[in-house]
């Protein structure tokens with residue numbers, strides 16, 4: 001068995017973390033032979049709640065969990081970590097303007113970028129879950145100049161999983177038989193779920209999603225909208241935002257990043273745009289990527305149809321606006 005790695009989860013007393021910590025600590029993310037020490041960061045008023053989470057982690061009696069460090073100090077939380085799940089963020093409260101939310105959150109991600117820069121391992125892999133995830137990841141990367149920019153990513157895996165599940169339900173196959181559904185752009189309602197290149201294994205044959213669904217109008221309209229609005233649908237039903245599925249997606253994202261993608265398959269991640277597919281450069285944009293030896297690469301050469309090209313432009317525009325607002329707040 002190898003030496004334990006240190007993994008930080010922020011927002012550790014919150015609802016996503018409550019599912020995520022178990023997924024990580026039981027070995028679903030870094031593999032069954034990788035012991036770990038979990039660093040749990042939350043804000044001072046949540047230390048009492050966090051103590052309860054620490055008790056429960058102990059009571060899970062998980063063999064891979066070699067230690068737990070609960071703290072409200074970013075310096076201690078980020079010390080020597082190899083992986084960072086940045087989940088903690090200020091939730092939107094009633095009457096709060098989008099700008100107020102952005103303002104509170106970009107400041108948190110500036111502080112955490114600086115703490116990562118000073119204390120984390122230089123090859124730390126950072127996944128931002130807290131919203132607005134794409135722009136928070138960009139801010140975090142900017143304030144951690146000693147860590148490569150490609151080590152900062154934002155989560156759109158939940159959107160990918162939702163999209164895969166919709167196609168599986170529509171075609172009557174298990175979800176594992178659906179692959180290569182893409183989420184382009186921002187993790188917001190402008191995101192672009194795109195099944196143009198998706199594959200569905202049905203009746204022993206590999207079909208395109210278009211062949212398997214046999215309803216292109218559904219794929220270009222209802223499917224896209226359902227995925228875009230799925231988060232709101234869960235809130236309406238549960239009166240709380242997606243947590244179990246968000247935690248599963250965060251685990252999936254980091255697992256793919258550490259352990260790689262399967263041959264012929266790709267996953268979607270928010271990564272620093274190099275301008276591929278005429279997207280704006282230097283925003284964190286969700287692309288299909290393949291991963292080998294811990295390095296992601298944007299899948300190139302896909303022929304994007306006109307319908308999707310327009311949608312990609314709109315989500316890119318939103319990210320450029322969000323970037324301008326975020327840096328105006330920080331530099332004010």
Ligand code: NAI
Pocket residue numbers: 010011012013014015016017041042043046087088089090091108128129130131133155156157158159187241242243246
């Ligand atoms: P929650 O409100 O239950 O937990 C958030 C936790 O973060 C709280 O314990 C809070 O005290 C903590 N926190 C606040 N500021 C912090 C700071 N500066 N440092 C450390 N911890 C801090 O929220 P939940 O449901 O766990 O969601 C967390 C975030 O994830 C939200 O921003 C939510 O919008 C986002 N989200 C993103 C998804 C994605 O697909 N990218 C999907 C679902 C949620």
